[in-house]
Amino acid sequence: MDNLPGLPTLDRCAVMGVVNVTPDSFSDGGLWLDPAAAVAHGLRLTAQGADLIDVGGESTRPGARRVTEEEELRRVVPVVRELAAAGAVVSVDTMRANVAAAAVEAGARLVNDVSGGLADPGMAEVVAATGAPFVVMHWRGQSADMDSLAVYDDVVADVTAELTARVAALLAAGVKEEQLVLDPGLGFAKTSEHNWALLGRLDALTSLGRPVLVAASRKRFLGTLLANPETGELRPARQRDDATAAVSVLSARAGAWAVRVHDVAGTADAVRVVAAWQQAARRG
Numbered sequence: 001m002d003n004l005p006g007l008p009t010l011d012r013c014a015v016m017g018v019v020n021v022t023p024d025s026f027s028d029g030g031l032w033l034d035p036a037a038a039v040a041h042g043l044r045l046t047a048q049g050a051d052l053i054d055v056g057g058e059s060t061r062p063g064a065r066r067v068t069e070e071e072e073l074r075r076v077v078p079v080v081r082e083l084a085a086a087g088a089v090v091s092v093d094t095m096r097a098n099v100a101a102a103a104v105e106a107g108a109r110l111v112n113d114v115s116g117g118l119a120d121p122g123m124a125e126v127v128a129a130t131g132a133p134f135v136v137m138h139w140r141g142q143s144a145d146m147d148s149l150a151v152y153d154d155v156v157a158d159v160t161a162e163l164t165a166r167v168a169a170l171l172a173a174g175v176k177e178e179q180l181v182l183d184p185g186l187g188f189a190k191t192s193e194h195n196w197a198l199l200g201r202l203d204a205l206t207s208l209g210r211p212v213l214v215a216a217s218r219k220r221f222l223g224t225l226l227a228n229p230e231t232g233e234l235r236p237a238r239q240r241d242d243a244t245a246a247v248s249v250l251s252a253r254a255g256a257w258a259v260r261v262h263d264v265a266g267t268a269d270a271v272r273v274v275a276a277w278q279q280a281a282r283r284g
């Protein structure tokens with residue numbers, strides 16, 4: 001991993017395993033709503049080679065409605081606490097400052113905010129106070145209306161500029177540059193074409209000089225790519241893991257700091273292959 005405060009340094013792309021403690025996430029909703037099941041799943045992902053476990057209590061699927069802060073805290077904090085106590089490196093996936101603060105207090109070592117600090121005006125202050133690494137995802141609005149926001153002149157230039165503006169605002173609010181991780185926000189106010197354009201030009205983000213996180217796992221654009229050629233039916237979410245591992249390989253090769261995935265086993269192997277290949281190439 002690149003040097004991020006409080007996180008281990010790795011000589012390869014890191015693997016962030018997803019634990020959604022929600023009833024309605026698009027590919028694993030309802031599976032880990034029970035705290036004990038969520039903790040067991042997080043530990044299983046760690047054993048499979050995840051370097052971080054990303055715990056979220058609010059679905060952000062297109063059209064999703066928000067949960068209350070109380071409900072989000074109730075879902076997330078006990079799971080973060082137990083996983084951290086068991087030695088996992090835990091990240092909290094939240095748009096709320098109070099949830100981020102409570103999760104860090106419970107042992108989370110990274111804050112992953114799909115709104116990049118835009119949804120909650122208190123987020124920057126909490127992130128600055130904790131000093132924890134902060135994932136700044138490209139985001140244009142809440143899930144309920146994000147499809148109408150998928151309009152760009154040039155998606156790579158626009159996303160890069162909007163992320164750069166976010167970074168400036170966060171720095172002005174007291175967050176340190178060393179805390180920041182950038183994320184193109186695949187599928188958030190983006191069509192398939194937008195997602196592919198951003199992946200194909202990942203260098204536009206890596207060249208901003210901060211670690212980059214890629215979160216393509218099981219997303220709709222992979223279902224569209226692999227749609228049944230006869231019926232047009234999208235490949236179901238749970239059958240998109242091989243395609244996700246392919247994105248992990250290409251992201252690692254393009255210099256991503258980490259990939260966020262549901263199926264850790266395939267990606268954990270894949271990023272190790274990339275690292276061995278690149279080391280051999282360097283030896284010549």
Ligand code: PMM
Pocket residue numbers: 018020025026027056059060061093112113114135137183185186213214215216260
């Ligand atoms: N996507 C989802 C959730 N959290 N976090 C980051 N940093 N980047 C993403 O693209 C992202 C995220 C939605 O996927 P899920 O419902 O399967 O967790």
